[in-house]
Amino acid sequence: MNLSGSQLIGPHQSQQGSQTFHAVDPSSGQELAPAFYEATPAEVAQAAKAAEAAFERYRRLEPAARAAFLDQIAEEIMALGDALIKRAMQETALPEGRLKGERGRTCNQLKLFAEVVREGSWVDARIDTADPGRKPVPRPDVRQMHIPLGPVAVFGASNFPLAFSVAGGDTASALAAGCTVLVKGHPAHPGTSELVGRAVLAAAAKTNMPEGVFSLLQGAGHQVGMAMVEHPLVKAVGFTGSFRGGKALFDLANQRPEPIPVYAEMGSTNPVFVLPGALAQRAASIAKGLASSVALGVGQFCTNPGLVLALEGEHTQGFIEQTGKELGEITAGTMLTKGIQQAYLSGIKKLNAIGNVEVVASGKAASTANTSTTFMLKTDAATLLTRKELTEEVFGPSTVAVTASSKAELLAAANSLEGHLTATIHATEKDLQEFDELVTCLQRKVGRLIFNGFPTGVEVCHAMVHGGPFPATTDARSTSVGTAAIRRFARPLCYQDFPQHILPPELQNHNPRKIWRLINGQMSREGV
Ligand code: NAP
Secondary structure, X not given: OOOOOOEXXXXXXXXXXXXXXXEEOOOOOXXXXXXXXXXOHHHHHHHHHHHHHHHHHHHOOOHHHHHHHHHHHHHHHHHOOHHHHHHHHHHXXXXXXXXXXXXXXXXXXXXXXXXXXXXXXXXXXXXXXXXXXXXXXXXXXXXXXXXXXXXXXXXXXXXXXXXXXXXXXHHHHHHHHOOOEEEEOOOOOHHHHHHHHHHHHHHXXXXXXXXXXXXXXXXXXXXXXXXXXXXXXXXXXXXXXXXXXXXXXXXXXXXXXXOOOEEEEOOOOOOEEEOHHHHHHHHHHHHXXXXXXXXXXXXXXXXXXXXXXXXXXXXHHHHHHHHHHHHHOOOOOEOOOHHHHHHHHHHHHHHHOOOOOEEEEEOOOOOXXXXXXXXXXXXXXXXXXXXXXXXOOOOOOEEEEEEEOOXXXXXXXXXXXXXOOEEEEEOOHHHHHHOHHHHHHHHOOOOEEEEOOOOOOOOOOOOOOOOOOOOOEOOOOOOOOOHHHHHXXXXXXXXXXXXXXXXXXXXXXXXXXXXOEEEOOEEEOOOO
């Protein structure tokens, strides 16, 4: 399948720029053809204008039409067949099985959002009927529902070239909400991005969507993304990547004359607490599960468990050694980009330079381009409490074991944590009773609490939260995975005393969409 290297501005290809960049095969370091054009500020503006022009018609489409578009995107992605998988393998060095799995997840995610849109209750319609006889003043008729924000800028992530990229969760949830979308493709996989971008546009054409409902802009410098966030027609941003990138874009959005919401999912260390009863019962199996979770996908997951905390005790040292042994036996893998590999190695170096931090185990030394090595480091809670960098994300297959000398010290370590995406507790029933304060403390630190499991593997479902307090994200009230992600790109609009025929169908008395609504405080699918 031929790649053009162009911007895809709605259905139009554009190559106005003079600068180009190439994808690089991470396993060989070789550049891949073709050259991709860096989007110009004028092209960003064209895409934003096209998104705004399409928005009014798109947001008013029948839910069934929007759902058909989402379903069709999934069809078109599947129709790309092996060409997509082959290109993604070349650009990311991720294995075929993983990419096929990720493609399935991406398509299922699109179909799940299609179902949510078709069902319709996500708009959270609320109706408080008028009470003209209320004393001392009559009560007005007040009705509320969620409407889409406008054009949304989405940043593709390097570590999920399909599921968190061009047609990933941010795009799917924004399109589902009724927003038009401009994607900044990640420069590490521009060919994969173009293929998926074309699939989205083919689906748009087949389902008669307005031109400009979707655009893909490419670039290997910060300018393209900055221009997208600064453009006055863009009304929200979805981002997955580094703390530095996410925070810079968040600050930029807040400096605009009209600030806009930025939903940035950034770094997380995902602490795992292994309590004494659990250690006594099953240290070896926790060690095995933990090592596979740390090394999964060469550690390039935002839910990678980078901190393991336990009380000093009879089984603790053996557990740390066993986890180190398991990790050390895992063969090194190729990382997504040279930059990510170098950031990983310098992150390990930085941790190892802290006094009282030692490397317990490491995997086989790197041999080919961009391969990484697994690492297990060890320190104590007293050191953790004074060195914040131990709790910061080192993106790759490593983890730091932290031992606490007392329950109070373990709780102090938990209390010192900033926001993370997840926290995990391995415990028995007795541990839970004894460490109930730990659960209470962690509720304020993370978006997802895991019991006797591991944080990698984020289920796409209605109840999922993939988010958490800052610095894990820039908005702790949201999730970037699961159907609740749709709410990021909508806002509540209230109608007071409006005539029925002007109200949207979701708020009309007879409930033509048959959705769940809160009517005078009671959930109902009946009419008013
Ligand atoms: P990144 O550097 O944050 O880049 C992600 C996207 O944001 C790219 O499109 C990048 O565009 C853009 N960007 C970054 N900084 C920007 C800025 N200041 N202004 C405008 N746009 C900006 O992430 P990455 O390239 O995937 O990997 C780098 C590091 O991010 C990793 O080593 C890892 O630490 C972290 N990371 C974390 C997660 C996670 O899920 N938490 C996922 C992936 C990576 P340009 O590159 O074109 O400027």
